[in-house]
Amino acid sequence: MAEQNNVGVIHDIGFRHYDGPRLGRGWIVRSLLVETFRGAFGLGRPAKAKIMPWVLIGILLAPPLIFVLIIVLTGATELPTSYTQYFRELQLIISLFIAGRAPYAMSRDLRHGVMPLYLSRPFKRGDYVLAKFGGVALAMFAVLAAPETLLFVGALLAKLPVGAQIAGYAEGLSMAVILALVLTGIGLVIAAFTPRRGLGVAAIITTLVVVNALGAILSVILSDKGNASLGAYLSAIDPYNVVDGIAASWFSADTAITGLSSLGFTGGLVFTSLAVAIIGGSIAILLARYRKVGVV
Amino acid sequence: MPAIAIKGLTRTFGPVTALSQLSVEMPTGVVGLVGANGAGKSTLIKILLGLLPPTSGTATVLGLDCQTDGLTIREIVGYMPESECLPPDVSATEFLVHMGRMSGLPTDVARERAADTLRHVGLYEERYRSIGGYSTGMKQRVKLAQALVHDPKLVLLDEPTNGLDPAGRDEMLGLIQRISTDFDISVVVTSHLLGELERISDHIVVIEAGVLQRSTSTAAATTMSSLVLVEVTERAGEVIERLSSAGAKVVAGAAAQTFVVEVADGRVLDDIRGAVADLDVGLIRMQRRRHHLAEMFEAREEANHG
Secondary structure, three states: OHHHHHOOOOOOOOOOOOOOOOOOHHHHHHHHHHHHHHHHOOOOOOHHHHHHHHHHHHHHHHHHHHHHHHHHHHOOOOOOOOOOOHHHHOHHHHHHHHHHHHHHHHHHHHHOOOHHHHHOOOOOHHHHHHHHHHHHHHHHHHHHHHHHHHHHHHHHHOOOOHHHHHHHHHHHHHHHHHHHHHHHHHHHHHHHHOOOHHHHHHHHHHHHHHHHHHHHHHHHHHHHOOOHHHHHHHHHHOHHHHHHHHHHHHHOOOOOOOOHHHOHHHHHHHHHHHHHHHHHHHHHHHHHHHHOOOOO | OOOEEEEEEEEEEOOEEEEEEEEEEEOOOEEEEEOOOOOOHHHHHHHHOOOOOOOEEEEEEOOEEOOOOHHHHHHHEEEEOOOOOOOOOOEHHHHHHHHHHHOOOOHHHHHHHHHHHHHHOOOOHHHHOEHHHOOHHHHHHHHHHHHHOOOOOEEEEOOOOOOOOHHHHHHHHHHHHHHHHOOOOEEEEEEOOHHHHHHHOOEEEEEEOOEEEEEEEHHHHHHHOEEEEEEEOOOHHHHHHHHHHOOOOEEEOOOOOEEEEEOOOOHHHHHHHHHHHHHOOOEEEEEEEEOOHHHHHHHHHHHHHO
């Protein structure tokens, strides 16, 4: 009798209850952060979502590869570009990356009203914002650190002086940290106010390009008028110049804006506090923005 | 222990009072929360989830204080919002795994339970397709599934039948009933339609403009309201008189020659037959009628005001 029942019968086991562990708030925030990070590269998403980020990463990695080839082949004694200047030179590509990734992380949940589902789960409103911020910032840092690392490895392969390379690489990475945080802050704030993803992408790239042009114009006009340091300070309207200013003041790195390098200690303080203000301010704005989402 | 206990709950938004001195206990099982749009149902749900502090009063869910134990409550409670809340570019499976993890389930458990839960709400092969291509009924099922994926003890369903056609409505209501009977999960379900909730609810709570109107067990309500509609060819008045003198409760009906008799026990039906035969009038119909709770409330309201 019992044997009969075992043959070819699909048992409807009914609704199964779960008695296992429920991992708390920390795990949830970590999961959301990791998912945001992976999403920024289109991982776990269809092939279409992978195209843009990986094309941009490819473009970012191409010049270091070429530089490395050049120094290895020609036996040059220094890198064609400095670690700190590299971001400046590929500024547009970096801007495109954040413009694509920030709305990806923020807009979807806002536009399709997914927030109430997150809010009804065992973590807090602010946790969501911080997890998203962390995920995008980490992705941004990874993207900035990769070409730096490639430059560093290439320089070592070409047997350039190790001490100077390590110092340069360390400076480049610290700039990558600051730039990643600053760009993530700006990108996410804009994305959080433009629930339509396409609009968000356009808004971010427009903002970054316009402030870049403004910063350049201001610094050129003012240094023509003989007030280069005011021009340098005003050029901080462009977040890339803020990071550049920090590099110029603390690391005496080369810079595209004349005057940035002559600001010294005061300049370092001003630009550093600016960066901190941008990062802190954008997190504060994001938290305030999300205080209203999903409540009656 | 009641699933939900609310004492003197008040919530104001500036000059607007969404909930006013609400005190009610909701038992386990299916509780229907009825009220017109803007009656304060959604506000109440947000307070119960610990997302909105009440202006005054207290509320507990499964014995946990909504103001201090919000995180614990949200771990063992599921919520299905009224609004659209699904991203269109992921599949139901992916979405449910994600939401399971967001409820604190380990990833492998989330995967297993996502598949299970979708099957229970009636989504099979479709679950691998993007949600964007789903019908309203399928989307409602995904919304329901995400409220169940972490095996809660209680689910709060905000207008789950909204936007569904009559067949979809019946299926959804059947599903909600199964959550309570087969899955052993308590349900609080809101609707502005009393009629659809009374079928599946064990208990009905009615609020209007943030004020409690009724809190009744439907089992008690329906036995009390067993009625029979009688239509005769003529002399309805005399029949009514005879029945009333026999002790039956009779109310004249809307149409001529019809009246409604409350069936307290089986003898009343015999009395009707006897009265009709004695008076020698034709009996057109005797129709057992399910007394809608709504009518009952109206009748009592009139009695209260009158």
